[in-house]
Amino acid sequence: MKIAVMGATGLLGHSVCQEVLARGHKLLAYSNRPWTEPKGRYETCPLSLHEFDLVIRELFDQWPDALINCAAVSSPDQVDQDPAYAHLINVDTARKLAEVSSHLGARYIHISTDMVFDGTRSPYRSTDQTNPLSEYGRQKLEAEKQVLKVTDQNLVVLRITLLNGNSPRGDRSPHERILNALAQGQTPNLFTDEYRQTSSAENVAQLLVELVERPNLNGLFHWCGSEVVTRYELGKRILQKFGLNKKYLHALSLKEAEATFGDRPARLTFELAPLISKVKTQPYTLEQQLDELHLPPSLYSWYRENVDDPQCYTPRF
Template identity: 40%
Template structure:
């Protein structure tokens, strides 16, 4: 299968390309400014994804069997600061990809987010009513509606949680940001009252490849790790995994202590049964996710010098 992949140099995109290659697929990856090697891609195409005219020409030339959209402006502050620019990638891009998928009769995998929910429910089902609390979440929900309206019969939308993994730059994922902070001598306050259901990026990528191969699984689905944890517990377990003193590096905090964070979602936990019951890939325990994490390059000198 030929797969056209956007966001090919991102945390999720790189994992997807490698997983698809292992399954024997030919992945054409669209990249931006990244210059390094990208394992898993059969072809690399450099393109500004906001240029939808050039994007359309490229996709029509490639004529893929599937289109996988891993591109997003996922930093909420960036979306709040410049919603017009972020909408080009978060809304207009998936809308164009859905139109092209329908035109080519191609499978379309669109990545959405846990953030479309407000965090007030104990558990979110695939038909739970969304209530996006910020601009990023509103854009992701709008993208879901657009792709469903345009190409429902070709589209699988996958809502993903906080992703764990090893990024190309060593600065993108949770453990990488924590280790960078700790290497600079800054203990990290983490919330004891904010729960997430983290997922290893390779596990999410494996589920996405299966969706490409399963024309019967269309609609909105949830994917995440096996269980939910507080941000505080995640930080503690990451520190211990790397042999670091968690009690010194991870500081217990609560969302309500700082007005800046009072509106953050308290609990984002998915019901995974509708998809997990149909895939060979299964949700992972957090301990298994930790086993895949490595010390990122930016902090290796500091880490190797520790007593």
């Protein structure tokens, strides 16, 4: 199949591109800025989603069989900085891509988030009542509704949770953020009572390509890893993997930090039925998610000087 991936330079999009190629499909990789995959397996084609006339022209020229939309303004802080621009990408573009896909007869896969819930009634099913606490969560929920209105055929909306993985720029995922903060001499704040059922970018990518290949599965589904962990515990496991001491982390509770960090969902976990029984892909354990993590290349020299136990991780210098 010819599969178009929007947001190909993102944390998830990058893994999706690799999975598309690994399964022998033809890849059309799009991103805001041009980028060449370090091993030279593919280049992304620059295509600004806010210039939608160009997007339509490109998609009608290429006529893909499927489109996976991993593009988004995906950081809640960035959404708060410019909600109007974020709405254009997160909501309007998501709907327009669903419409174009429907015209082309292409399968459309859209990614959403656990942040559409308020975190008070986990584990959530895809039919449960939503109540986003942030502007990011509200935009992602609005996008889901608009995308699902376009058609009930050849379309999946997949909600996922906090993503572990390796991003092309080495600054998006939890381990990359923690290690970058440490390299800048900061002590990351991590909550001891904020529970997340983290996902693996690699595992979500496997599922997304399977969903492209399975046109009988349509609608709104949930996916994540198989274990629940607090942000602080996740931070400790990350530092353990990289042989760094956990004293570098600052543990705090949501209650004591409410004034600074606002209202955050305390517990976001998912019920994976019915999807889990219908697909070959199975969720990764936390250990599997940690196994796939690499040291961001920009941190190699800092790491060499600062690692406490070099036996724990073999960097790929």
